[in-house]
Amino acid sequence: MARQFFWQLALAVYVSIVLICKVTVVHADTAAGHGDWLRKANAALSSYDYVSALEAFDEAIEQDPHSYLTYFRRSTAQQALGRTAAALADLQATISRNPSFAKAYLQEARIHLKEGDFALALDALKRLSKHPDKEAAIDVSQAKELEAQAKHGKDLEKKLSKLAKGGAAKAEECASVASTLLKLAPNHLSARSHRAQCEAERGNLDEAFVDWTRQSALTSSPLLQLRLSLIAYYILGMRDSQMQDAGVRHIKACLHNDPDNKSCIRAYKLLRKIEKALNKARLHMENGKWVATISALKGPKLGAPTILEDVEQVLQQAQKPQPPYDEPLLPATIKNPAEKSELVFEIHSLYCKAYSEQHLFKKAMHFCDKVLARNPDDRIALAAKGEDHLANGRYNEAVQILSRAFELSGNADRDLYQRLAKAQKLLKQSNSKDYYKVLGVARDADERTIKKAYRRLAREHHPDKGGSQEKMAEINEAFGVLNDSELRERYNQGDDPNDPLGSQDQHSQAFHYSGGGHPFSQFFQNDAFHQFAQGQSGQQYHFSF
Structure with a gap:
């Protein structure tokens, strides 16, 4: 028994030692x-x-x-x-x-x-x-x-809270106090929100956008994501810019955070529709397909709103609260957002160029005037405006506008040079004989209108009816030119078929380069054009405008 106890005690000690070691x-x-x-x-x-x-x-x-x-x-x-x-x-x-x-x-x-x-x-x-x-x-x-x-x-919090309610009158001080507070507390959400609001009150949409972007990184808000997407894509973003890409990212983030949000879904679908149509229009424009460009801008469905109308409607609705939100996407202080929109400006530019290239200047001017309101130095819009002046007999204005466009090209755009040359000839012609004015018709009058005007004037001024020989001769001379399509085209280009010196004058104003000057040499100051004019082997070039 003692031996058994001894072995049990020995075993217990051994196990304890092993456990302690472990x-x-x-x-x-x-x-x-x-x-x-x-x-x-x-x-x-x-x-x-x-x-x-x-x-x-x-x-x-x-x-x-x-x-x-x-x-x-x-x-x-x-x-x-x-x-x-x-x-x-x-x-x-x-x-x-x-x-x-x-x-x-x-x-x-x-x-x-x-x-x-x-x-x-x-x-x-x-x-x-x-x-x-x-x-x-x-x-x-x-x-x-x-x-x-x-x-x-x-x-600072207390002071900012009061200033944020002061509207435009306190907006500058509000933004300043908010900036001071944000230096102390960079992640202060309400301070950043107040500064964005106050910068928007001051009309500084870019600065407000930066604060809203930072705010969206700190808190998840579908309204904020919708606002950022709208500002980045529809207002501030230019073609292929990071800002426009940010507009797409923000609306995707809205869907990622809340896949069932109906406002985000609608906004995303419309943005994709607009982007698809714009990409088609841009591609057609690059390939010189002017009719297809206009077709793409009008949208895929006949009778449906055009792309421009879609964009303008988005910006208009953004100024009012849209359910389920109690505040608008754009602050009330952002007046006329379409006039500030880079996207609207691009669409106007596409229309302006596409219509101008088709010589549909009446249609083009609606858009070209809007382009010039944003960028007075846009050469395409200036050229279209010059052509519009020509079509309406405002030759002096046409020369001024086309001279400006040609100057902006660095005096190197041959197409603008030709348009300017034509405008100057027509201005000179208008100071001598204006056959359209004699018959009392517009420059784009059709053959029927010209004949109708001639008959009316012939009845009124015929010598047998008490009219003068001189007036009747003037009417006959004008009709003889405008009723003949070939002569009329010559006259429209500045060459008066009835002027015995007209042909000589036409040739003298053509561009004969043989080492001397030419009638518009004052416009060509850069070496590139002189090299173009001289050729590479002393060849002579003849351009008739």
Whole structure:
């Protein structure tokens, strides 16, 4: 019996020794593992590789969940990755393991200060003051500085709240106070929202857009995403620009955050429709297909709104609250958004050029005038306006406009040179004989209208009916030219068939380059045109306009 007890006791001692050895080994392995992961985490942190640092800190904490310094260091990685809530949780874990660790309180206060949570920042500093040990005393000056900043932030909040309600009269001061507050608290949502509102009140849509973009990164809001998409794509974004791409990204983000949001779905479908039609129009324009360009701009369905009408309707509706939202996408201070829209400007430009290239100047001018209102130096629109002046007999204005367009081309656009030459000839011609004026018809009058006008004038001024021989001869001369399609074309180009010097004058004004000057040499000041005119082998060129 004694022997049996002895062997049982020996076995128990042996097992205890084995277990103690195993526990000792495991503890040693744990300590070694924690240290290795901690070194890896610190190395990644110093290299700004915050993702790797976070992974290593996670492993270190799993090995040793009681190390308050590991939690504190992990909070740094969390904060660098923008994980504010996780960073604050790690700081709370640090404080719970070491309530006298002053740096954790200070870091917590800094985070709350950055977020604009001034009351929470002051609370963290108050809790720090309850642990006035030697370590905490070292950071008293920092605590006082943070406390002063938090109190100043609260005062700025109150001031900004009042200014934001002051409308346009207080908009400049509002934006200034908001900027001061945002320097103190960069993630202060209401301060950023107020500054965007105040910048919009001042008409600074670009600055407002920047603040709304930052705000959307801090909080998820379908209304904000819709607003950003509309401003970026329909107003500020030019063709193939990053801003226009941002408009597409924001509406996609809206759908990603809320796939069933009906407002986002409608906005996305319309944007894609407009973008598809515009891309077709742009492609046709690049290939010189003017009729197809107009067709693409009119949209895929006959009788449906054109692309321009769709865009204008979007901008108009954006100025009013649309269910389910209580505020409009565009602030009320943004007046006439279509006049500021880069997209509308592009569509006007496409129409202007496509109609002009087809010589449909009456249709073109509706759009070209709008282009010139935004950009007075647009050469295509200026050329169309010059042609419109020519068609309406305003030759002096035509010469002025086309001279301006030619100058903007660097005096190197041959097409504009030809148009200007024609305008100058017609101006000269109008100072001598104007056959259209004699018959009282427009320059684009058809054959029937010309004959009708001639008969009426012949009856009125015939010598047998009391008219003069001179007046009748003038009427016959005008009709003889305008009733003959070939002679009329010559006359329209500035060559009067009834002028005995007309043919000579026509040839003298043609461009004979043989080493001397030419009638418009003052317009061609650059070497490129002279090389073009001279050729490469001393050849002579003859251009008749």
